[in-house]
Amino acid sequence: MISNAVYIDHGDPIYACEYCGAIMWHGERIEKTVKNKKSKFTSCCLQGQVKLPFLKNSPELLYALPTNDDEISRHFRENIRAYNMIFYFTSLGGDTENSVRASGGPQMFQIHRENYHRIGSLKPDNDIPPKFMQLYIVDTENEVDNRSEALR
């Protein structure tokens, strides 16, 4: 059996859900045993039951930064989590596991414990440097510096 086995290639995602337009592989259709039937997909929108507005196109700058192929884009996409981190308003509650990064291998993201998003107050307490959304309010003359320091 094994000697004449051929690799079964599933092709490219050239199909689209007729309701929401999500790109799909042929192998993802439902009712696979029925031949000569129009391909239907349920994993995206339950055949039209879930109808949400499509995403508005990202601003040119934000779309170009991770997708272009120059030096700044490479830098940006390697540090995209850090960049998100200095702009976000809430903090992530779970413990991010960093050991999986240091050990090499594929990039992944792992968290422990219960995850939640938390939000603080508009101004920092006395003597504590501003964090998260406080950076939008406090000492905005030096905002760029404050933000680039915020991760240390």
Next chain:
Amino acid sequence: MKLITDRKHSGESIPYSVTNVFVYDIDVVLILVTVLNLTYLILNSNGVNADKYKKKELRKEIIDAVIKLLNSINPYVSHLRTARDRFNANPEETLHMRIVSKREKDGRVYNVPTTSEVAMLIPGDFTIDMPSRDIVVQEKSGKLQRISEILPCYLPLQYPLLFPYGEDGFRIGIEKHQTGSGKKTKNKCISIRQWFAFRIHKRKHEKHILLRSRRLWQQFLVDSYTAIESNWLGYIKLNQTSLRAYNYNSVQKASEEGKSDLKDQGLACYLPATFTGGPRYMRNMYLDAMALCKHFGFPDYFITFTCNPKWPELIRFCGERNLRADDRPEIICKILKMKLDSLMLDLTKKKPIREDKYM
């Protein structure tokens, strides 16, 4: 041939491997990125990653550009800037910000809120008589408060780079679209899982940073999974009666036995067997497997099916988009599911091994 597979509550069979934390729902392809750990070791054997993970300085020109961009388009930022201006103009003034959770518009049509919809600044201190779902951000509290995953501000506040216009996340009460097929649907509104399942699919005309954001996309997926799970757990906790948890309530038992001191019994929250990965679920799986063994005899084959980053489909898909395989965990999951389906089809329909009793 004999083979044990893990039959999930959804009725779908997948091979079960003990070492992987593998969460697969039949409808949605959300994966804890952890699963890539074992299957991907092959990908980066040349050790280039060591340098890459060194902490790099963030570029000030990028920060500056993004600040300017967010100032002009993000509704939450514009509220905070207004608060800053008012604090600067009058340092004595007290303010608090209220992040509004209610949306008047139809969630099937609108998802980009206007500035006045997302939040409001209110002079003075926080007062009690407010609708409880809104989040009140005080001027100084020293405390962090939690944002529930069912609020529309849950995602845009955490991912300003992915949702720069403050696009709404999932919220309760987005109605299902009537398809006219005449089928009666049990729930009138869509669930949080369906919302994310819709969102993580690529559509041709969308030109969005979300699916291109690599590491942040991994974080987003993990975050969405935990949001779905905590929503699910919340349901279980609030519906213990309808889940008939009292049937196995130790407090009940103890009080029937006539114990007067119930303080050690506590109030437990029971996870039903349908909760994937829970103790009762695991026990069900185990008992099913043992029942199969008892009825048919011990298995001859134990097949573990894992994914491979060098699958030609995956290489073609990522090559076209200038991505690496680990930038799109959900695509890996989709392909794995297809391969698995065709493996099962081969084993069950074409019967390469004769005399199979069960599978």
